[in-house]
Amino acid sequence: xxxxxxxxxxxxxxxxxxxxxxxxxxxxxxxxxxxxxxxxxxxxxxxxxxxxxxxxxxxxxxxxxxxxxxxxxxxxxxxxxxxxxxxxxxxxxxxxxxxxxxxxxxxxxxxxxxxxxxxxxxxxxxxxxxxxxxxxxxxxxxxxxxxxxxxxxxxxxxxxxxxxxxxxxxxxxxxxxxxxxxxxxxxxxxxxxxxxxxxxxxxxxxxxxxxxxxxxxxxxxxxxxxxxxxxxxxxxxxxxxxxxxxxxxxxxxxxxxxxxxxxxxxxxxxxxxxxxxxxxxxxxxxxxxxxxxxxxxxxxxxxxxxxxxxxxxxxxxxxxxxxxxxxxxxxxxxxxxxxxxxxxxxxxxxxxxxxxxxxxxxxxxxxxxxxxxxxxxxxxxxxxxxxxxxxxxxxxxxxxxxxxxxxxxxxxxxxxxxxxxxxxxxxxxxxxxxxxxxxxxxx
Numbered sequence: 001x002x003x004x005x006x007x008x009x010x011x012x013x014x015x016x017x018x019x020x021x022x023x024x025x026x027x028x029x030x031x032x033x034x035x036x037x038x039x040x041x042x043x044x045x046x047x048x049x050x051x052x053x054x055x056x057x058x059x060x061x062x063x064x065x066x067x068x069x070x071x072x073x074x075x076x077x078x079x080x081x082x083x084x085x086x087x088x089x090x091x092x093x094x095x096x097x098x099x100x101x102x103x104x105x106x107x108x109x110x111x112x113x114x115x116x117x118x119x120x121x122x123x124x125x126x127x128x129x130x131x132x133x134x135x136x137x138x139x140x141x142x143x144x145x146x147x148x149x150x151x152x153x154x155x156x157x158x159x160x161x162x163x164x165x166x167x168x169x170x171x172x173x174x175x176x177x178x179x180x181x182x183x184x185x186x187x188x189x190x191x192x193x194x195x196x197x198x199x200x201x202x203x204x205x206x207x208x209x210x211x212x213x214x215x216x217x218x219x220x221x222x223x224x225x226x227x228x229x230x231x232x233x234x235x236x237x238x239x240x241x242x243x244x245x246x247x248x249x250x251x252x253x254x255x256x257x258x259x260x261x262x263x264x265x266x267x268x269x270x271x272x273x274x275x276x277x278x279x280x281x282x283x284x285x286x287x288x289x290x291x292x293x294x295x296x297x298x299x300x301x302x303x304x305x306x307x308x309x310x311x312x313x314x315x316x317x318x319x320x321x322x323x324x325x326x327x328x329x330x331x332x333x334x335x336x337x338x339x340x341x342x343x344x345x346x347x348x349x350x351x352x353x354x355x356x357x358x359x360x361x362x363x364x365x366x367x368x369x370x371x372x373x374x375x376x377x378x379x380x381x382x383x384x385x386x387x388x389x390x391x392x393x394x395x396x397x398x399x400x401x402x403x404x405x406x407x408x409x410x411x412x413x414x415x416x417x418x419x420x421x422x423x424x425x426x427x428x429x430x431x432x433x434x435x436x437x438x439x440x441x442x443x
Contacts, residue, residue, distance in 0.1 A: 005030050008340055009090060009109035011080045011277070013040050013063045015329035016115030016309030016336075023337025025070030028344065032107065034092070036079045038062055041138055044326055044390055045403070047178060049141035051185040052149065052193075052419040056138045058402045078105070082280055083112070085302050111304045111343075113336050114277065114291075118310035118324065121271035121288070128249040132266040135178055142422060144267060148186065149421050151264040152194060152203055159200040168206040171254045171263040173246050174270030175212035176220070177361040180229060182267055183210040184364030187237045192365075193419075208237065211244045211256060213270070218361055218369065220323070225369040228378040232367040246270070272324065274311050286313045295351040297336055303349075306339070308332035314352065322354045326393055331355065360386040 006029045010017045013035035021033050041060040048054040067073045078092045081104070088109050094102035120134035133143055151168055159165045168190075172183045190206040197203070210217070210233065216226045217233065217240060230240055241256065248255035254263050274289035283299050284292045290313035291299060297312060299305040309329035314322040322328050335352050342349065358372035360382065368383035370376070377385060391400050 006110040006340075006344065007032065007108065008111040008113065009034065009107060010113045010115065011035075011090065012115035012117060012309070012311075013037065013075075014043075014115055014117050014309055015040075015326050016333035017113065018063070018066065019330045019333030020113045020115070020306075020308065020337040021067055021070065021073055021333075023334050024073070024340065025067065026072055027341060029072065029111075029340065031070070031073040032076060032109075033063065033067070033073060034076045034078055034080055034090075034107075035063060036077070038064065038075075038077055039138075040066060042326075042390075042393070043136070044393075046135050046138070046141045047181045047185060049138065049418070050135055050144035050148075050182065051189055052145050053185070054403065054406055055418045056142065058406065060138060080116075080277065083114075083277070083305075085281060085283075085299070085305060088112070088304070109304075111306070111340050113306045113308060113333075113340075114311055115307070115309040115329070115333065116275035116277045116311055118272040118274050118288075120268060121273035122268065123271060125249070128268070131249045131251060132173060132254075132268040134268040135182070136272075144182075144265075145418070146421050147265045148189070149419055152198065152201070152206075153421070155201050155264070156198050165201045165205065167262060168201075168203075169261065169263050170206065170208045171261060171266045172208070172210050173249075173254065173266065173268050175210050175214075175217035175240070175242075176269055177218065177359075179210060179212075179267075179269035180217060180233065181362050182269065183208050183238045184233060184236050184362070184367065188364055191237060207239060209239045209241060209261065211241045211246060211254070213243070213245045215242055217242070221359065221361070221369065221371055222376060225371055225376050225378065229361065229363055229369045232363045232369075232378070236364045236367065272310065278307070278311050288313075296339060296349045297332060297352050306336040308336050314354070316354050316356075323359065325359065327357055328354055330393075360389065362386045 008024060008029050008031045010020055010033045013033060018040055021031055024031050039060045039062050045059045049056055064075050080090050081093055082091045089106050092105040094104055119136060122128045133140055155166060155168050170186050172179045186208045191204045194203040218226045218229050233240055244256045246254055246256055249266055254261045254266055278285050278289050278291045286292060290311055291307045292313045293307050294300055297306045297308060309332060310324040316322055331354060339349060360370040362368040362383060366380045366383050368386045369378050370382040370385050391403055
């Protein structure tokens with residue numbers, strides 16, 4: 001590809017960035033896609049990795065593999081630390097491995113598409129992150145899986161030594177879609193998957209508490225679906241606490257007002273904050289750090305810079321914000337890529353209009369809710385809809401087959417094939433195990 005064609009730099013290999021690159025594939029532009037990871041992961045199914053239902057490789061695909069047929073697209077591994085809008089340049093840190101003490105790497109662009117997503121929001125308490133991990137990355141998912149499985153292992157060891165089973169409480173903070181999915185699946189693990197695996201403890205005695213600061217779960221869904229979701233959660237065995245503001249998180253507890261709830265594992269799904277790169281642009285952002293873009297998704301004052309996905313604050317025609325879901329990011333990515341192509345053809349720009357295909361949330365085995373506008377579904381039919389829609393969005397035919405096989409196996413056998421305790425041995429849960437009283441004598 002000749003260097004005299006426009007250079008489009010895409011930052012972020014999530015849904016927004018990836019679909020922008022696919023829209024520009026083999027077109028008369030030069031594309032550079034930059035991401036910190038060499039793979040694209042399907043975030044809606046991260047909870048399945050976190051709860052040992054799927055392995056990471058079943059929901060992730062190498063970015064280079066996805067774009068291998070796009071000869072005009074190059075992929076770079078790296079993290080963009082700053083953007084100079086005035087000079088149309090981005091900056092990456094120096095390669096300390098090959099060039100210690102070197103200068104930052106600068107890349108010029110004609111068009112820039114930013115899709116760096118969002119991270120966890122601990123509402124002014126960053127110290128809670130180590131105690132209550134969120135779920136945004138593969139690393140988050142495998143760490144949660146490790147903590148959940150290790151909680152049962154530690155309880156078994158303690159019961160074998162002391163002769164009594166200490167309570168095992170799992171506390172999920174935040175009752176949005178991710179929190180609801182985690183809570184419902186944790187109950188299934190305790191009462192179905194691990195029910196016969198231990199000899200001293202009874203995993204089914206574990207409690208799963210879902211804590212929501214607001215008056216109802218799935219607050220962004222219609223009230224009838226919200227109430228249906230709460231009923232389904234309680235039927236599964238989840239203890240739902242609404243109007244419960246978390247005021248403190250400790251290594252072994254969660255504080256809600258005056259009540260201190262013991263917690264073996266605390267998981268965070270109470271809020272998200274946009275990638276820090278948005279605030280570094282020096283343009284208006286909302287309270288969550290999302291860039292307040294123009295109607296064509298461009299940055300105010302810089303028509304050659306677009307923001308897509310969770311990093312963009314976009315308002316629909318009805319005045320409601322575009323939700324931070326995969327279909328929205330896909331539509332934004334395609335729109336941004338198409339706008340670049342229309343610019344090159346001299347066509348006028350259009351307004352981005354989000355087409356809402358519906359929102360779904362799974363709760364547990366054969367339990368879910370689905371909002372398709374005037375049509376609201378609950379229970380098994382909603383769960384089937386959720387399953388097939390999410391599998392459809394998976395990148396790669398192989399992944400679809402693997403996921404369907406794993407789910408079929410789990411559904412009919414109540415087994416989960418990815419129950420591996422891996423990760424950093426110095427994390428907080430392992431430290432708790434190391435600090436247990438020395439084993440006196442195991443008879």
